[in-house]
Amino acid sequence: MRHDRPSGSTAAEVLARVQSTDADGTTASACVDALYVHVPFCMHRCHYCDFFTLAGKDDARSAYVDALLAEASATIKAMHFAASPTVFIGGGTPTYLEPADLDRLLGGLAEALPVAPGEWTVEANPETVTAQVAAVLAGHPVSRVSLGMQSAQPHLLKALERQHDPAAVPRAVDHIRSAGIDDVSLDLIFGIPGQQVPDVHADLAAALAMDPVHLSVYGLIYEPGTPLRRRRDRGKVTPVDEDAEVDMFTSVQQLLAGAGFEHYEISNWAKPGHRCRHNEIYWTNGNWWPLGPSAAGHVSGTRWRTIPRLKAWMDQRTDGLPPVVDLESLDADAVMGEVLMLGLRRLGGVPNDTIAAACSTPKRGKHRATAISTHTAAGLLHDVDGHLALTRSGLLLADHVISDLL
Numbered sequence: 036m037r038h039d040r041p042s043g044s045t046a047a048e049v050l051a052r053v054q055s056t057d058a059d060g061t062t063a064s065a066c067v068d069a070l071y072v073h074v075p076f077c078m079h080r081c082h083y084c085d086f087f088t089l090a091g092k093d094d095a096r097s098a099y100v101d102a103l104l105a106e107a108s109a110t111i112k113a114m115h116f117a118a119s120p121t122v123f124i125g126g127g128t129p130t131y132l133e134p135a136d137l138d139r140l141l142g143g144l145a146e147a148l149p150v151a152p153g154e155w156t157v158e159a160n161p162e163t164v165t166a167q168v169a170a171v172l173a174g175h176p177v178s179r180v181s182l183g184m185q186s187a188q189p190h191l192l193k194a195l196e197r198q199h200d201p202a203a204v205p206r207a208v209d210h211i212r213s214a215g216i217d218d219v220s221l222d223l224i225f226g227i228p229g230q231q232v233p234d235v236h237a238d239l240a241a242a243l244a245m246d247p248v249h250l251s252v253y254g255l256i257y258e259p260g261t262p263l264r265r266r267r268d269r270g271k272v273t274p275v276d277e278d279a280e281v282d283m284f285t286s287v288q289q290l291l292a293g294a295g296f297e298h299y300e301i302s303n304w305a306k307p308g309h310r311c312r313h314n315e316i317y318w319t320n321g322n323w324w325p326l327g328p329s330a331a332g333h334v335s336g337t338r339w340r341t342i343p344r345l346k347a348w349m350d351q352r353t354d355g356l357p358p359v360v361d362l363e364s365l366d367a368d369a370v371m372g373e374v375l376m377l378g379l380r381r382l383g384g385v386p387n388d389t390i391a392a393a394c395s396t397p398k399r400g401k402h403r404a405t406a407i408s409t410h411t412a413a414g415l416l417h418d419v420d421g422h423l424a425l426t427r428s429g430l431l432l433a434d435h436v437i438s439d440l441l
């Protein structure tokens with residue numbers, strides 16, 4: 036992997052890298068399938084969170100929207116978009132923007148885009164979704180709202196330091212649907228300290244009662260550098276034991292299969308026709324452009340992240356574009372590693388011809404072929420319709436299997 040210039044680069048430089056110039060001097064950028072917009076503001080910083088989020092910076096929200104729209108206009112006009120690209124506005128808490136600022140952000144993006152998005156998702160936290168906010172979302176081409184439910188039980192929400200009470204979730208869903216957006220996705224977490232398997236059943240029952248078309252169910256991760264991790268390391272928090280976590284994950288699989296959901300990625304389930312197209316672009320190594328501080332992007336093997344500091348992102352622009360960090364162009368071996376790492380998260384797996392290419396790269400190819408044989412013999416990988424995929428047991432050991440193939 037070539038890792039060049041971890042800092043000091045700009046998004047203008049990235050644009051130049053992903054553009055090509057024809058013999059007649061015409062410049063064309065690689066085709067972008069998706070746009071990711073990072074809104075970093077939150078009401079409160081939850082102690083398990085390792086995203087770039089800002090609590091207590093409410094005064095900066097309006098200036099952030101000005102800067103985001105300036106970045107969008109400088110970027111989007113230089114870019115070639117696929118038909119029906121996806122837009123995902125995540126964070127942070129996008130719906131923590133003032134309604135007028137949220138309206139400006141959505142309207143400005145819709146106006147800047149040269150093609151109509153095929154899917155437009157906004158992440159939201161339940162306590163921030165009022166009837167007014169839902170009306171703002173529905174006034175633009177927003178097609179999905181992804182709501183951070185996490186649990187339906189007060190003591191588990193408290194253990195996560197979430198700010199909402201359980202009743203806020205159905206209230207937010209009502210506002211979203213009354214405003215005219217039908218597709219609601221709910222995020223849940225399992226493995227919360229103090230949680231037991233029946234709690235997971237109760238959380239899923241509460242989620243299903245709201246008739247979501249999509250569910251993301253994640254195991255709690257004690258991310259390095261977070262207050263929760265430090266509390267665990269000091270013995271102040273007792274993690275759920277591994278066997279119970281396996282039981283929780285298995286329960287989620289069984290209950291959601293019974294409710295008509297397709298398990299299509301390790302942590303994601305959808306009703307037929309309602310997979311998250313945007314995330315599918317990530318998992319199939321598509322091209323997406325990032326906007327906003329600390330937003331990660333990928334175009335044709337080049338990866339980078341917009342600078343994760345609000346002031347530097349706003350003030351240090353070149354040709355209207357912000358500084359970036361972690362800029363790297365991957366070699367063939369590293370590209371194949373990424374394809375496997377992301378693709379094997381999908382239950383449909385990775386096509387066999389891609390696997391053959393991954394096993395023929397100069398550095399890691401041979402090692403991968405051996406690792407695939409070993410994990411297949413152990414029942415952790417199998418062939419599904421011409422694709423290599425994790426088995427049911429393999430899903431429980433996904434990190435171990437995938438890291439062996441990188």
Ligand code: SF4
Binds near residue numbers: 077080
């Ligand atoms: S609301 Fe979400 S993004 Fe904000 S701090 Fe909590 S977990 Fe992180």
